[in-house]
Amino acid sequence: MSRPDVIVIGGGIAGISAAALLAADCAVLVLEAERQTGYHSTGRSAAIFIRNYGNETLRALNAASAGALEKPEGVSDRSLLSPRGEMIVAAEDELDALAAYADGAEGLETLTPAEAMELVPILRPEAVRGAVLERNAQDIDVDRMLTGYLRLLKARGGRIETGAPVTALGRRGGLWRVEAGGAAHAAPVVVNAAGAWAGQIAALAGLGAAPLQPFRRSAAILPAPEGRDIRAWPLFASATERWYAKPEAGKLLVSPADEDPVAPHDAFVDDTALAEGLHRFEQAVAIRVARVEHAWAGLRTFAPDRTPIVGFDPGAEGFFWLAGQGGYGVQTAPALAAATARLVAGAAPDLPPAVTAALSPARFHP
Structure with missing residues (x-):
């Protein structure tokens, strides 16, 4: 049984970018159900960065992502953006x-x-x-972006297992125990970045029906x-x-x-x-x-309010949501990856408090 510090479920741009930043300070394992990363929504994106796209919270995330897309330090040696309008x-x-x-x-x-x-x-x-x-709307080079985050993740010692759909997930003895692709893993923190399957992952974890x-x-x-x-x-x-x-x-x-x-x-x-x-x-x-x-x-x-769900679940210790990005996943990935890395480390994200609160899964708990 492998024992990383964090298990990220989902190898789309959300999971890979978050894993790359998390790997700067801890051992990270990414589990991807498909045989390749970025197979579903990431690989089928319209690939454009629109600053005014989405509700107020998403527009704040767009603004927070702009710098990392323009100057993607550690991900690419040049901007990931090009003119479009x-x-x-x-x-x-x-x-x-x-x-x-x-x-x-x-x-x-x-x-x-x-x-x-x-x-x-x-x-x-x-x-x-x-x-x-x-x-100022711009095309995003999604392939170069995903490849850059993958390279950064591996350079920091992170591991990726593809062809590894999660079949069991539960918490025992202070660890989340995950069975995926015929192997077993355990970690104190699980990041649910499973995209369209995020609700199913939550159900496996015993959290019931997710609002996705x-x-x-x-x-x-x-x-x-x-x-x-x-x-x-x-x-x-x-x-x-x-x-x-x-x-x-x-x-x-x-x-x-x-x-x-x-x-x-x-x-x-x-x-x-x-x-x-x-x-x-x-x-x-x-x-x-x-x-x-x-x-x-x-x-x-x-999610019902069209805002991503990002943060620790208040009813399940160590279960972190990184889901519900809708059609904004690629362009908000840098900001949400940075927020995930800080929240997992126990720090406040570099986002306005109102934005962090709007993202929190606590909004779905009475």
């Missing part, structure tokens, strides 16, 4: 949603419909009655519109999240922004949801979707 457009019936998005946001420019259509010329005039632009729900989101790669150079286009999206699109390696990534509640699984595309979403996209642009080159789906897992 994000433009939110509103049809007549979406103007209230656009105003709600802009409320409390920072660094947004209000655009005229003509200015928005100059940035993305394929938009239909009726789809752009209002628009805002966040020029995975949702499926689909995406498709389309050929670039004929005769258009799309490389400098921003990500562009409808204000009510009917669809979004962004340039991707010379092609156009389009998502129907679907959000269907599902059980944890290796997500696959729902053809009907994808077709309906692509139809909504077609209503907003002056091109037809004639061919889908590739399509996939991923899972975004949320």
Whole structure:
């Protein structure tokens, strides 16, 4: 039986980044159910850093992550970010949603419909009655980010076991005892970074039903519109999240922004949801979707309040939550990894106290 100081369950960007920082001061073991790290949500991310994305707590986490993404010390020798921009457009019936998005946001420019259509010329005039632009939204090199954290984790002596789904988890004699992939491990602290499976891990630990729900989101790669150079286009999206699109390696990534509640699984595309979403996209642009080159789906897992759950469970000694990141997992990973490392060490995170309180699993306990 191995005896690390901390066992991290989950080898996505959340678990790997937290493990890399924890490994600076303690022995860490990561258990990943799949044969490779970053297989599920991390590897299927839209890979963009949007500072105004999410609720107030998430926007604070975005701000706290910005420095580590721009200067990823120990992870990469250059920024993980590159220019992109994000433009939110509103049809007549979406103007209230656009105003709600802009409320409390920072660094947004209000655009005229003509200015928005100059940035993305394929938009239909009726789809752009209002628009805002966040020029500082940036693409994230997710592969380089995950690889960098993996390298840092291993350099600090951390271990990773892949193909090791957790089958038993319980606390005895002051230690969490974990059976995974046919091996046994024990540690005083377990970090539940299992993404869509975080609720199942909590149930194995005897914590009952966790307030987490995975949702499926689909995406498709389309050929670039004929005769258009799309490389400098921003990500562009409808204000009510009917669809979004962004340039991707010379092609156009389009998502129907679907959000269907599902059980944890290796997500696959729902053809009907994808077709309906692509139809909504077609209503907003002056091109037809004639061919889908590739399509996939991923899972975004949320707590009821759409805020991540980060901290020690008040009802289970040594059980640490790092879950419920929803669609914000990659861009908030640096801030949440740093918060995890400090909380596990018994220190306060470098976050405003209100943010730490908003993340705490104690909010779900009477």
